Amino acid sequence: MPTALITGATAGLGAAFARRLAAEAFSLVLVARDEARLAESAGQLKLRYGVDVETLPADLTTDEGLAAVEARVRQGVDLLVNNAGFGHHGRFPDVPAADEVRMLKLHCEAVLRLTLAALPGMRERERGAIVNVASVAAFFSRGTYSASKAWVVNFSESAAADIGDPRIKIMALCPGFVRTEFHQRAGMDTAGIPGFLWLKADDVVREGLRDLALGKRVSVPDVRYKTIVALGRLVPRGLQHYVSSRIGR
Template identity: 45%
Template sequence: MGTALVTGASAGLGLEFAWQLATARHDVVLVARDEERLTRLARQLEAAAGVRAEVLPADLTVPEDVERVAERLRTDERPVGLLVNNAGLGLNQHFVEGDLDAELRALDLMVRSVMVLSHAAAGAMVARGRGAILNVGSVAGLIASGTYSAHKAWVRTFTEALAVELKDTGVTATVVCPGFTHTEFHERGRIDTAHYPEIGWLQAEDVVATALADVRRGVVISTPSLRYKAASALLRVAPRSAVRAFGGYRRALLDEAIEGRDGA
């Protein structure tokens, strides 16, 4: 893979991707908004793994910042062999009553930036005849639970379509679709997870290890853990009315979380 570029590298799955790639002796380009946090991480990776860690601060809800990252993907100097589109956020709001500007920022982050960066990376990688793109999706893309589900459904379908287009080019596209994973994601999104049973949770290191192993094997859809493989298979064949009913259950949990948040 050579050099890997990871978005959302300062926390959560992105942080775990950065560590696992660095300890596997890959140079890394770290992308996130928090330059201080990225710089600290870069120093730790260089000291611990002996790799080069490049810091590229960017807010991927801002088109100009996305383009700066895209330019880094297009360059032939220290070319990027693996793009990890990981940056994401949880809104913890209903769409109808919610803040539309927040919805648009989420769309820019989890859909628009994925498209722009994948386009830049794929073009450069195909010209070199090798490379890989890994997009972080979610099992949520198979249910009907807010715009987050819609964004992740787009990521999944987009990655599959990209994989078809990239066949026989030496470049692969993979989407990893984890379930609930212990990271900072829910805390940052102020999402109450008290209702979710512990058996449903995955560890970040396991999700990342599975995703990277599947990238190496050229797998298109990577689903960590047997329980989420089974859940995904069930959701794909279940009547859509049942899928929507499950989304209604998730809405009820969100109602409780919002009520608790506003009453705090």
């Protein structure tokens, strides 16, 4: 039975990945900060899908938490989903530097280190996959959040090219606005976001895993966001920034 480790696994896209992979008979390792919520999620998944579920409470913005998850990844996983992330409601440079550094540690350092921890075992077994959750924001200029997600996209493409083995897949998943707790936790006002731009987490995960199976290195779920990204490459950067500022991250 294959094993998947998912960070940020108790809500939003992480929980959707857990449900989908459990339905596909993966054993799960769920990583999140909230130990009680992890236990609740694990119990529900075991009851519904009959799979093995391991929980690992850890804060990936701390050295101790990141080291603990690295150690578990080195024990062997078939699929690593680097999903944990957060946003700021403030704009650069008003956000405190310490908060910006926490974001970079989670979005960049954790993705780098967990990927490096997973790859030796995958190369030895000659199979495996890594999904690094980025964002459509990666293709637009919007503060440290979009900059960190742009790094995730570039890193994922570069790592996949450097590994050069089609049996080991590395992909950046770049969703748009998804109905999750993300914006509420960040204190962001989403009232101005048009309804047609919202996606369902389960749909994003389904399309992302399909693209992973197809060997894509970057996945932008939904034709609406594929169109937005394509158009964004055609308009001046200044106009991109204006639209992004008006609509939100």
